[in-house]
Amino acid sequence: MTVALSDYLVVSALLFGIGAAGVLMRRNALVMFMCIELMLNAANLALVTFARVLHDVGGQATVFFVLVVAAAEVTVGLGIVVAIFRKRNSAVVDDLHELQG
Amino acid sequence: MVDATDAAFVALAIVSVGGAIAALEAKEIIYGAVGLAASFFGVASLFFLLDSPFVAVFQITVYVGAVAVLVLFTVMLVREGRWFGDSVGPTASVAGLITVAALVISLVSSFFAAGLSNASEQASAPSFVDIGKLLTGQFAPVLEILALVLAASVLGALTLAKVDPGAKAQAANERERS
Known part of the structure; x- marks a missing residue:
């Protein structure tokens, strides 16, 4: 049995599924954050695999854009988590309902 | 016959x-x-197997060096608080699992429908x-x-990290009162 390129896509789909499960089923802001990173990572893996299959450098270039967006998101997001935590000593997203109509 | 690349992939x-x-x-x-850091590292190593060393x-x-370390720092800053009420209820858990299973199945089936497994191997990596x-x-x-997005995110992080002296004094007052 040899590993085909589609097996990389299966790993990517699994990682994305795990990330989606975390966002849907956990209520801790930090864990949800980590799971969003997992999903971005899975998308990167799919991009690189498609770039390899289709002989196109564009997929690899797009990975850099995803990296930049992930870095920006982490900077602001973790800052928000720490700020919220300093204020109310909790990082459970269900407690944050001030903006609810 | 299992060659080294296949074993490394697995x-x-x-x-x-x-x-x-x-x-x-x-739990902790x-x-x-x-x-999470291990997962990032695994994916980066998969990039090496895909002939994309630069991206890897x-x-x-970025991920192992910056994101994972930032997450670790935040965990250490935030760890003392309460974590209960962390998971959603059983009904929502089952619904979430069904959604995720449907998502993964549809992703995998569309990947296989694309017929990529027959794609030719590439001679030279870009x-x-x-x-x-x-x-x-x-x-x-x-x-x-x-670049603008990154600059904006740095400004946002600085604004979030700035401690307002008035708010700090108020918090201290409230703590004394309670």
Whole structure:
């Protein structure tokens, strides 16, 4: 049995599924954050695999854009988590309902 | 017959998926953060197997070097608080699992429907020169906008980190009163 390129896509789909499960089923802001990173990572893996299959450098270039967006998101997001935590000593997203109509 | 690349793929796939599951399920959140770093590292190593060493190195620098370390720092800053009420209820859990299963099945089936498994192997990997040309040529506007996004995110993080002295004094007053 040899590993085909589609097996990389299966790993990517699994990682994305795990990330989606975390966002849907956990209520801790930090864990949800980590799971969003997992999903971005899975998308990167799919991009690189498609770039390899289709002989196109564009997929690899797009990975850099995803990296930049992930870095920006982490900077602001973790800052928000720490700020919220300093204020109310909790990082459970269900407690944050001030903006609810 | 299992050759070295296949064995490496299986091992790295186990590391990535296992690390991701650890990040999701770990009771102590700091082990989850370490599992997340392991998962990032596994995916970066998969990039090496896909003949994309340049992207792989950047993945390690940004994800393992910056994102995972930032997450670890935040876990250490935030760990003391209460974590109960963390999971959703059983009904929502089952609904979430069904949604995720449907998502993974549809992703995998569409990947296989694309017929990529028969795609020809590539002779030479694209070099970082090609990536650089693309980034500074066709994708140059995107690159500039992303630079602005990064600058804005740094400003946002600085604003969030700024401690308002008035708010601090008020918090101290409230703590004394209670």
